[in-house]
Each structure stands twice: as C-alpha cells, then as structure tokens.
Amino acid sequence: MFHTVIIPSAKRPQILHETIASMLQQQTPADQILITVADKSYVLPETLAFPKVQIVLARPGLCQQVNDAIPYIDSCATFVSILDDDVELAPDYFTHARIFSEEHPEVAAFSGFLVRNGNVERSEGRSLLLSFTDEPDRSFEIQSTVYGCNINTRPEVLRTVKFDERLPLYGWLCDADFGFRCRKFGICVSYNACRLVHLMTSSGRISGTRMGFAQIMNPYYLYRKGVIPFWEVLQSHWLIATRNNLIKLFFLDQKIDRQGRLKGNIIAFFMILRGQIEPEFMEKLS
Known part of the structure; x- marks a missing residue:
C-alpha cells in the first residue's frame, strides 16, 4: 500500500514542523507527505528537509489547499490521509488505518478516535497516547460524516468528491459536507483503533x-x-x-x-x- 498524507497549513510553521516530526516516528511512516500552503514562508526550511516531504503552493483556504494538492498525489497511492497541522497521532495510527482500509472496502472515509480534542499541549497529548498499553479496540461506528482533523480515504474518492471551495478560509463544516458526499462510494465510520489527540491550537486561525x-x-x-x-x-x-x-x-x-x-x-x-x-x-x- 502506498500512503499519501495531505496537511493543509497556514501561518504556524513551528506547529507544522512538530507535527510532521512526530508523524515520521510512526511504526509505518507515510510514503508521501504533501504540505499544502498559500505561502512558502508558512513552512520552515528544516521541515522541507525531512524525507518524503513535498510542498504544494496552493490558493489560500483549507478547501482550496486540499484540492490543489490532489494532482500531486503519487500515481501509486492507494490510501490518503488528510490531517490538521496540529494533531498528535498514536505511534500505530497509520498501521491500523492501512489495515482497516484494506479490510473494509465498503468504507469510503473514516476518522480515528479522539482521545482529547483541544485544550492540550503536545507533550501532554503524547503522554495521553502512550498511556494506552492495552490492545486497541478495533470496533467502528457508522457516522453521518467524518471529522476534519483526520480524514482517511482512497485517492479515487478524494479526486471525485473534493472539498467545497465555497466554504472559504478555515472551511468551517467542510468535513460534514465532504463526508456526506463521500457516501455515494460507501459508508463513513469512526474507527477506534486509530487514536489521536487534536491540540486545536488557536494561532493562525481566523478572526x-x-x-x-x-x-x-x-x-x-x-x-x-x-x-x-x-x-x-x-x-x-x-x-x-x-x-x-x-x-x-x-x-x-x-x-x-x-x-x-x-x-x-x-x-x-x-x-x-x-x-x-x-x-x-x-x-x-x-
């Protein structure tokens, strides 16, 4: 399986850098990481020095940034994750996500289990995720949509559905719209084995x-x-x-x-x- 990750970001290069540095420590790292930004200054030079990282200069706005990254998805890709620039993933997130995608072709898109959603520092988020020593819960729940901080899908779904560009800037509720339209390809679910923390950092957000x-x-x-x-x-x-x-x-x-x-x-x-x-x-x- 070839795994592409898309990360739209704006005006918070240090947070983005920390997220990608952590992501590269996954048990099974992604094969391609596309950072999609409206300005190159939003990415630190040391971030671009990471292996498998590629910058995509896009139009401003979350929906536009994701859509503009789609043509850069490697032709070998069979699995795509769209992640916020302020998430902390459990070390086995990608491993479980890939296995789940292969075992459940009826799922068009899925999100992971949020251990904490907001009001948390990265160090605390890491500690929370590492505190889980039990075998992950591999159950899933059918949902009406997916949660935008972590969306997992297939390239053919993303290329067809795309994100609604009438929802500007931060793209408030674009995940609800995307998940709804994904359902022509299959169901949307929340998968408990993919654990993560969403820092929900306020810097760089809209007024x-x-x-x-x-x-x-x-x-x-x-x-x-x-x-x-x-x-x-x-x-x-x-x-x-x-x-x-x-x-x-x-x-x-x-x-x-x-x-x-x-x-x-x-x-x-x-x-x-x-x-x-x-x-x-x-x-x-x-």
Whole structure:
C-alpha cells in the first residue's frame, strides 16, 4: 500500500514542523507527505528537509489547499490521509488505518478516535497516547460524516468528491459536507483503533468576526445543499453558537473573541434574512 498524507497549513510553521516530526516516528511512516500552503514562508526550511516531504503552493483556504494538492498525489497511492497541522497521532495510527482500509472496502472515509480534542499541549497529548498499553479496540461506528482533523480515504474518492471551495478560509463544516458526499462510494465510520489527540491550537486561525459569521452562514448553506436538515442547523449550530457567544461575552473569555463572534453571527443572520446565502462573504470581513 502506498500512503499519501495531505496537511493543509497556514501561518504556524513551528506547529507544522512538530507535527510532521512526530508523524515520521510512526511504526509505518507515510510514503508521501504533501504540505499544502498559500505561502512558502508558512513552512520552515528544516521541515522541507525531512524525507518524503513535498510542498504544494496552493490558493489560500483549507478547501482550496486540499484540492490543489490532489494532482500531486503519487500515481501509486492507494490510501490518503488528510490531517490538521496540529494533531498528535498514536505511534500505530497509520498501521491500523492501512489495515482497516484494506479490510473494509465498503468504507469510503473514516476518522480515528479522539482521545482529547483541544485544550492540550503536545507533550501532554503524547503522554495521553502512550498511556494506552492495552490492545486497541478495533470496533467502528457508522457516522453521518467524518471529522476534519483526520480524514482517511482512497485517492479515487478524494479526486471525485473534493472539498467545497465555497466554504472559504478555515472551511468551517467542510468535513460534514465532504463526508456526506463521500457516501455515494460507501459508508463513513469512526474507527477506534486509530487514536489521536487534536491540540486545536488557536494561532493562525481566523478572526472572531469571521468565525462567528461561519457559525451561522455555513450550516445554513449546507442545509440549502441538502447536506444537513434544518432542525440540525437550529439545534446543533445556531442555538449553541449564539447562546455561547451571548453568555460567555460577559465572562471576558481571553482565548475566544466572543464580541467578534457575536458580531459575525448578526451579520450572517441579516444576510440570510435578505436571501444572501454567501459563505464566501466571510473573506470580506476583518
């Protein structure tokens, strides 16, 4: 099996470097690692010196960066992982992922088991993963989609489905859309043997106003596409986002710009009321 890894990244070269350095310590390392960025300055020279690492200069935006990397996937590739630049994988993640892909051709795409999702330093994440000394749980659960920080699929699926480029910049909910459209090729699952930690590092991410806009506009756009039902837009996205931003606005949350997010929420709601379903408008916000 020839294994290609795609890592879209922006403006955090040190984090990217640490992720790839860790990834190269896998029991069965990837055969090709494509770093896809909008600017070469986002990658340290020592990162490019790693074996099997290749840079792809792409258009800005997560969806565009992944799509622009697809033509560079080696023709021998039979398995592709799309990973965030701030994940820490268990040392046997790739080993279990490859075996699972070969044994389950009915699976179009799958994600691993998140031991921790956010609010964790890399050293702590490594310790958490190394604390698992038992035999990995090889069970899996059918899901409606995949989780964007780690998506495993086949090259032919990725080349056909691709990522929706109308979801700009950080591509909020692009994983939900991608997983939904993958289902024409098979099921989407979560596989427990592939353990990982998502650091969810905030540096390099989009502004509070842009994020707040995406919290409202992107799920409604996916509803209009037929990806998610309207009740999910209301309960799982709009209600949670606006409630958190309103309540936590008064707690002076230094890690999250609640005032900016609330402003973005309001802008998106007004646009939707006017019939403007334009997730791309986020790029015009500061």
